[in-house]
Amino acid sequence: MIKRIGNTPIQERHKASCHCGAVVLELTLPDGVVDPRRCDCSLCRRRGAIVASVPLAGIRILQGEDVLRCYQFNTRTAKHYFCSICGIYTHHQRRSNPAQYGYNLACLEGVNPFELGEVPLLDGINHPADRLV
Numbered sequence: 001m002i003k004r005i006g007n008t009p010i011q012e013r014h015k016a017s018c019h020c021g022a023v024v025l026e027l028t029l030p031d032g033v034v035d036p037r038r039c040d041c042s043l044c045r046r047r048g049a050i051v052a053s054v055p056l057a058g059i060r061i062l063q064g065e066d067v068l069r070c071y072q073f074n075t076r077t078a079k080h081y082f083c084s085i086c087g088i089y090t091h092h093q094r095r096s097n098p099a100q101y102g103y104n105l106a107c108l109e110g111v112n113p114f115e116l117g118e119v120p121l122l123d124g125i126n127h128p129a130d131r132l133v
């Protein structure tokens with residue numbers, strides 16, 4: 001359970017925003033930052049974000065719902081949201097667990113993801129949902 005990154009305490013209700021500030025989210029993080037990871041799937045490889053998980057009820061869009069765009073590919077299960085003004089990925093509804101969002105750790109207010117230390121790599125090339133045959 002990660003309750004602090006660098007000098008920034010992770011609050012139970014922590015704000016997150018895109019780069020231009022048009023999109024503002026409120027994340028409910030009673031357990032801090034859960035399951036931070038990188039992923040090497042074809043999208044994450046390009047995007048480069050460190051992602052953590054929250055239940056769907058754990059993200060509330062405070063501002064900018066109208067500028068958020070959704071990107072889907074491959075099985076079109078996951079929904080990847082990004083700001084249409086600055087292009088920053090904010091969150092996505094997960095494919096391996098559609099009851100959860102993943103979110104861009106770097107969007108959390110005051111958080112520098114480079115202060116997180118070592119982050120596990122998820123095997124996105126061999127996606128968990130493709131292995132369940």
Ligand SMILES: [Zn+2]
Pocket residue numbers: 018019020021022023083084085086087088
């Ligand atoms: Zn933006």
